[in-house]
Amino acid sequence: MGTTKTEHFTEKQNELALLAKALGHPARIAILDYLSTVDTCICGDIVKELPLAQPTVSQHLKELKNAGLIKGTIEGNSICYCIDETALQHLNTYIAHISEGISKRKTCC
Amino acid sequence: MGTTKTEHFTEKQNELALLAKALGHPARIAILDYLSTVDTCICGDIVKELPLAQPTVSQHLKELKNAGLIKGTIEGNSICYCIDETALQHLNTYIAHISEGISKRKTCC
């Protein structure tokens, strides 16, 4: 065990879970926070900003990239990372969908 | 290691990460999906709905409850679970905040 039984759930449920999972670490939230406040977005700046070693930050960046939450473009020697809003909008749409669903039911608890 | 270094991040970052983490499993997304479509919300129905054993579902429900995403009320013999929208709204607010931050910067990548 320790393995999520993804095969039993819908593709959408799995996708949303992966997206949320990528947001489920304070370092990754901190990275998004930082990226949303700066004009330039060089990887090295993120490493300096976070209280974690460079390989650890690199790993978190990879996970955010895998989830589609950020994208990176090579800029000479270094890499420019920035937020891809599309993925975030998916989450927002989902939450809105759930809220709408609830508003159509009787409140039970 | 294996332990998240929460002490280095802000309270808000940690809270949001915990919230997102709770959403970061397809079974828990499936539970929210289900709760948003039914009027009654008896725990047993959720167990029947999900392709997981009862103890596993119970564990997922506990995590959703810990994150404040659902609440449960005792209803005689059984328990009535339902979504608490407040937590979901926190996530939505955060995403909106990030989006707003981005729109104020020059697009870089």
Place this chain on the structure above:
DNA sequence: TTTTTATATCGTAATATTGCAATATAGAAA
């Protein structure tokens, strides 16, 4: 070319998560 600078990957230890059988608990029904 050699060296520096920036980032990624590998390997690994510590810890967390997932899933379930077995069992506990507690209210309802008999």
Place this chain on the structure above:
DNA sequence: TTTCTATATTGCAATATTACGATATAAAAA
């Protein structure tokens, strides 16, 4: 009370995540 029904908890095996030192890679600078 005894039994049934609904849910939670315990214990454990399998796997995943987090963090980082050491190392690789690759472009820039010297």
